[in-house]
Amino acid sequence: MKITVVYGQNHKGSTYHIARMLAEKLDGDISEIFLPRDFGEFCVGCAKCILHDAKDCPHAESLQPITQKLDEADVIILASPVYVYHVTGSMKALLDHYGWRWMVHRPEGSMFRKQAVCIATAAGAGMKSTCKDMADSLWYWGVGRVYQYGTAIYAINYQHMSDKKKREIENKTTALARKIKARHGKIQPSLKTKAFFTMMHIVRGRKDSQDADAAYWKQQGWTGSSRPWKD
Numbered sequence: 686m687k688i689t690v691v692y693g694q695n696h697k698g699s700t701y702h703i704a705r706m707l708a709e710k711l712d713g714d715i716s717e718i719f720l721p722r723d724f725g726e727f728c729v730g731c732a733k734c735i736l737h738d739a740k741d742c743p744h745a746e747s748l749q750p751i752t753q754k755l756d757e758a759d760v761i762i763l764a765s766p767v768y769v770y771h772v773t774g775s776m777k778a779l780l781d782h783y784g785w786r787w788m789v790h791r792p793e794g795s796m797f798r799k800q801a802v803c804i805a806t807a808a809g810a811g812m813k814s815t816c817k818d819m820a821d822s823l824w825y826w827g828v829g830r831v832y833q834y835g836t837a838i839y840a841i842n843y844q845h846m847s848d849k850k851k852r853e854i855e856n857k858t859t860a861l862a863r864k865i866k867a868r869h870g871k872i873q874p875s876l877k878t879k880a881f882f883t884m885m886h887i888v889r890g891r892k893d894s895q896d897a898d899a900a901y902w903k904q905q906g907w908t909g910s911s912r913p914w915k916d
């Protein structure tokens with residue numbers, strides 16, 4: 686099993702420790718991406734990725750190795766500390782660069798068979814909205830199964846965390862890893878995803894649909910009977 690972990694921060698605090706703990710419990714090959722160390726660009730809003738080709742993004746060269754690691758993964762873990770109730774700016778800046786990959790545009794077929802986990806840690810509050818920031822992108826990328834784990838640390842850093850909290854994290858990551866391993870290779874997207882995809886299949890298959898998105902959907906065979914979650 687291949688696991689790609691994207692950290693919304695460079696430092697190795699609570700968020701890092703929890704995400705890394707989960708990744709190790711999955712017993713696979715782990716690739717790690719630290720933000721902004723490995724990608725620190727802001728979207729400039731040219732929309733060339735959406736309107737034409739992701740290769741035309743001014744940051745295409747530095748984005749490509751990250752895209753490759755996401756595509757190769759069976760499990761994607763997006764992890765961010767809560768900063769003012771949301772993901773870090775670095776995580777948001779990366780996710781902005783994948784607007785073209787949303788199901789309404791040009792989703793990557795392998796996403797529909799992947800699993801993903803959003804992890805957020807806070808001092809006290811904001812985990813739900815932060816997990817949602819990441820889960821929104823994962824769902825619209827088409828990821829077949831998305832789990833969310835947000836936890837309040839109630840401590841300045843990982844070392845100061847209570848024993849009770851550490852036990853809770855151990856138990857939660859063990860349970861999550863067990864579920865992910867049991868479902869590995871058997872993922873089917875939810876009915877909601879399939880329904881949304883079908884809607885887009887109709888839109889992209891219309892005769893007057895002539896843009897880059899429509900060309901991509903036709904090329905994939907998705908305007909016909911082919912579906913990314915079927916063999």
Ligand SMILES: Cc1cc2nc3c(=O)[nH]c(=O)nc-3n(C[C@H](O)[C@H](O)[C@H](O)COP(=O)(O)O)c2cc1C
Pocket residue numbers: 694697698699700701766767768769770771806807808809810811838840841842843
């Ligand atoms: C800029 C900034 C904003 C923060 N905003 C929140 C917040 O909205 N709610 C909260 O409970 N904690 C907030 N915190 C605290 C962190 O989310 C918390 O300490 C987290 O566990 C840090 O994770 P780390 O150890 O991986 O850096 C904030 C911290 C920083 C530096």
